[in-house]
Amino acid sequence: MKKSYNFLIVINAVLLLAAFSMNVHAQGRPADLIEGFPAKTVSQENSLSANIIKQGSPAIASLCQMLQPPQTGGDVKVRYAIGSLTQYAGRPGASADRKVVVEAYLKVLSSDIDKQVKFFLIKELQWIGKEESIKPLSVYLTDGQLCKPAARTLEAIGGAGVESSLINTLSTREDISDESRMAIIHVLGNLRSEKAAKLIRVYADSKEIKLKQTAQAALANIGDLAAQSILAEASGVGTPYAKAKATSNYLLFVKRLAQKGDKDKAAAICRELIKTRNTVEDKNIPCEALSILADVEGRESLPDMLAAMDTPNDQFHAVALRLTGQVAGSDVTSQWVNKIQTVAPDAQVKIIAMLGQRKDKTAQAGLINLMKSSKEKNVRFASYAALGDLIGPMSIGLLIDALKADQEDEVNVIMNVLKQLPGEPVNEMAAVKFSNLSTAGQIAIINLFDERGATGQKALVLTCAGSNPEMRVKLAAYKAIKRVASSDDVEPVLAMMLKAEDSKERSAASKAVVSLVGEISDPQKRAQWLLKAFENSTDVSDKVLLISLLPQIGGDDALAVVVKATGSDNSDLRDTALRALAKWQDVAAADPTLELASSVKELKYHVLLMRNYFQIVASSSMLDVNKLNGYNNALEIARRPDEKNLIQLKKNELLATFNRPPAGFVALFNGKDLTGWKGLLSQPNDNPIKRSELSAEKLAEEQAKANENLKAHWSVQDGVLMFDGQGFSCVTEKDYKNFEMLVDWKIVNPRGDSGIYLRGTPQIQIWDPGQHHIGSGGLYNNKTNSSKPLVTADNPIGQWNTFRIKMINQRVTVHLNGQLVVDNTILENFWNRELPIFPSGQIELQCHGDPIHFRNIYIREIIHNTLSEQEEKDGFELLFNGKDHTGWVGDTKGYPVVDGNLSCKGGRNIFTDQVYDNFTLRFDFKLFPGTNNGLGIRAPLEGDAAYVGMELQILDNTAKQYFNKLKDYQYHGSVYGAKAAKRGYLKPVGEWNHEEVIVDGSQITVILNGTVITEADIAKEPTAEMFKSHPGLKNKEGHIGFLGHGAPIEFRNIKIKKH
Amino acid sequence: MKTNNISRRSFIKSTLIAAPAFSIIPRHVLGGDGFTPPSDKLTKAVIGVGSMGRGHLGMKDALLTAVCDVDEKHLAEAVKIGNRIRGGDHVKAYKDYREVLDRSDIDIVHIPTPPHWHALISIAAAEAGKDIWCEKPMARTIGEGKKVVEAVQRNGRIFRLNTWFRFQGGFYGMNTTVKPIKKLVESGMLGWPLKVTVNSHTGFDWKIGMWSGKTNLTPQVVPAHLDYDFWLGPAPYKPYNSHRVHQTFRGYWDYDGGGLGDMGQHYLDPVQYLLNKDDTSPVEIEADTPQQHPDAVSSWRRIRMKYADGCELILDGENKDKDAAFIEGPGGKLFKGFKSDIPNLKAKLDAFPDPAPQVTDFTQAVLNRQKFALNEENGHRSCTIINLGKIAIQLRRPLRFDPVAQRFINDDQANRLIDQPMRTPWQL
Known part of the structure; x- marks a missing residue:
């Protein structure tokens, strides 16, 4: 079947080509014409299309011959090309091009081709067909399959030619189906063909319901006078929807009637419908009729709009009010203003709102009158808003006057209108009229000043706060002070606070004071006004109030005053001061708090102060060691077991974090003893070269001596490794090559000095920057390469510091307290400057004759393509040895081993020679711009592994060429074609990523840089379609491979554990 | 400084028309004493109960009474969910929406069908006297949208389009609702005209990859539970393929317009509101795009639109303009997260008047016959942006549009x- 069909197409194409080839020059083969489609840019597309059109209709026809019905497929490019031609030839002013293209479409359309292909061409003609297409398209009006598309295209073309062709078909072809008839009638209706009315009328009472409805709709659209009775009758029978639809038809007919000039009749029908059909079931019908009436009659229908308000139909009201907007004139406005008096309040409200939006000032007086005098609240409410709408800022005075009202809901409505009006004029007018307003009105205005931060109204707000007779107004004013006043106003507000007698007022005023002083930029100066008042005051209750506010304000002077007041003879003052101190969160309060917690007699104050001290210590940014001191202090003075328990708990928590390695690191120092460390041999055997020359016996002897010395001078206390400044350096038992190391250190005394030796060689400097004017961290003994730190990043002497040191091959990078101080710099060989630094060696904590402390010493060795101890224990094996392709097959040449990496410059596929079913695979990979590779799993060695096996995508999806092109399941980590991965967890191109893939039965999990990005059940999640195109999803086992697509990538540390 | 002449407001104030001020004649009276929530005074039907429609079942505007779909599976599922939400077995199932419209006891119809049905059903519902809650995009073509506006208004209907950012909810990456942005625009601080850039750097993801169509669909057997011919309805008949229907229909011009059709109105309706363009449309439209397939929607790079007053709209389909402000004018810029180059912006804004309140309770809008915040008129205008964009990427040439006549100038094909x-x- 399929075969012979294609054959026919080919024959057709050949015949057509033969027919055209006579008069065509320089014509490419049709297949060449579609090259370049779909075009990427508009200019490319236009030049492609222009080129095809230049070759003439025959070439385009040959292109169209390449179209295939959907089931055969494979003509995507052709469809793009034709879509482009249609678009290009349809551009304005391109009638010659259009003719060429349409001619070809019509030629092919008339040939013997598949109907679905014809359908496509008819659809294209919908966009560019004109007169010339009418006749060829009309042929299809009687075709069961193509009549509808043909009718649509004819409708789009329109005009008298289409009309007569449709009429001709409808009148002469009695054999056509109802479907065809409907399609024709449908178009004739939309073309409003009066000539067709008589013909269509025949079907207006057809027994075929669809045909009947189509005919009636068409007659209505045409406005066929002779159909009036049919349409009128239909509007009253049938189901509710049938009636509604028929009534809409009828009204459309009425509209057309009016358009043809018979306005009186149209209007009469509308009025009749308004009268007879205004029922609860058909609320919308009078709406529709009035809308048509308004279209037909314009202002003559105003009485009908006004009358609508007298009916109970609320939908009708809304439409009448909307339609009023179509009728201009101040007399219209007046009539509506007058109407208000005759209707119920609900309807009044709606009319008022309409008048507001009508923007005709004729309504102004009426609305003002209603606003001032209506007894109906809702009517007044509506008037406020309408006035705002109508006269904008001019309504401000009126609205503020209305704030004499004392009902809160009324005040709220007025304020909502005012809030939409320009700020400054509202503020100013409100200030002028303020004293006349009700209490509720005054409060609302003050709140408005607050919301708007109306600094211009500061004086009014301060006056209100100080002397308004209404407490509620005062309180609102105090609240507003924060926004409207500034720190310049502290003094008067403070005075008001001290003057206030009512406790609510005092509290509101003190909040205002605290917020104002908070704006003083120097924290030490914030309390100055309060301290001055404290000093000058003789009133104990004032003093008490002032002291109680100080903890919220802070400052060293304030703290001193509070501390002093804790010794006051006045018990109120003393109590307040003790409580104030117990609230003082600043680190500066730690010592006095501790002292008083220890000395105070009353248990309740002891408890409060202890709690505060404890919180200062626990929550501050104090270094751990200071926190430890704080906890120790607190333990000494704690009086109650619960206090002690809590502090001990916190202290233990802190200690527990010491000397615990972060993920990936191991501790070099266990926090308890010198396990893992040994002493440095004394000179000259501190030199690794000399040391290597010693005999085994001699070395052991020397080491024993050195270890003795170590024990004498290096000790461990509270998790800290302490050196007393005598003896020799402390060194690791093991040697290290490449590593990352963390270490905390503290110089105990000023001018103290030490250092860290890497690979037994000096050194990363540790010293007192105060003495040397250079910070710590530099590679001090370098001569050729830089020896100084990039910045001084040391903490003060006596405080802890942290190094992060990375040593890879000859180069060292150091961060001190988070700042880069040595950037990937070569460490020179101090012991023999002719040589590069040793490949490995011990790490030494230097003795330079000064006491120094260390702790939290961690290391992470960087050894690629080896298993860690843990991995060995867990049963991992190396899949890649870092040297050659042992265990790998396939395009190994495409993946040369460079510097311990499988380094692909553009290779294809390589696979393990072993087969794996369930496993955990770990590997590192580095992307390059545009990298496209994939991890093949359960794959055979032959075929496209993405389909016959499974491919877990490895892709630089940030690359430009993939932008907007990728399906969800093509992003990195996706099970290709089956399950999309989470995005956004790849490291930037050029950095190493670590990926772990767990394949267990039908479960596939991909963990990228620590985040699970894919969790798939490949038995359940893919659709039938996916299984069809990716049969490999069902594989139970196969090879593991890297699937190259010609782009560079590097791999290392490839390790596997079989399940 | 030249200020824009933003009229003060065009909405009835919701705050002042409290519900009890109106007498309401409910269609059906529930038995029993005591308080009836407003939403229980109204009934609704949901037409189109696929993935989007299911979300409409539980919306609390009215009592769910009927569901309608041409896919029997969707319908059966919706009846189950609907009855669980409503309690009891009040929810009736229909295949033909016209039978739903025949029920005079239904007040509101929700229309979460694919967009090629929106106008047809909206207009039929309007003519049947129903109020309407329609999914975005409002209509598949500008012509269809225009007719919805006419039918809704002629019949006095309340219409709500289902996107909401102009009146509630965090506005994607802006870290705020639209309200303060509107206030900022109205304050004049940014100056005029304004330029708005919409792309995923500000949280507006065009979902272009997600809702692109396929270019060579093989015909498949229509599943027994789906009336495909009815599903197509007004759309041209093309052989069935499962990618044409149910969610992925978004990738085909016959039914929608890709990610632009799907997400565009969410993003751009608030922009129309912000720029005070609710009664107008751009006058110049230009697209930079790879060629589009005649049947399937695919990716596009950039669509630029310009209004008559010089305001500009950039739809950045490539999400290329990483550092572009969301809104910028001669006076300043507003970036992602409501950040601005105007110092102290928030405090400065406090001094300005609030934007006009909007009617945001649909049930109350229906009961009180008030225009909803996002209605047929402004909804049609924001949908016109989507449709202008679609036409621009289909025709790939600069277009000029007359926003009053709502026709292109001198371009018959457009x-x-x-x-x-x-x-x-x-x-229609």
């Missing part, structure tokens, strides 16, 4: 995309 005939017997 105008044929405004009015697209429907498949008989469907028509």
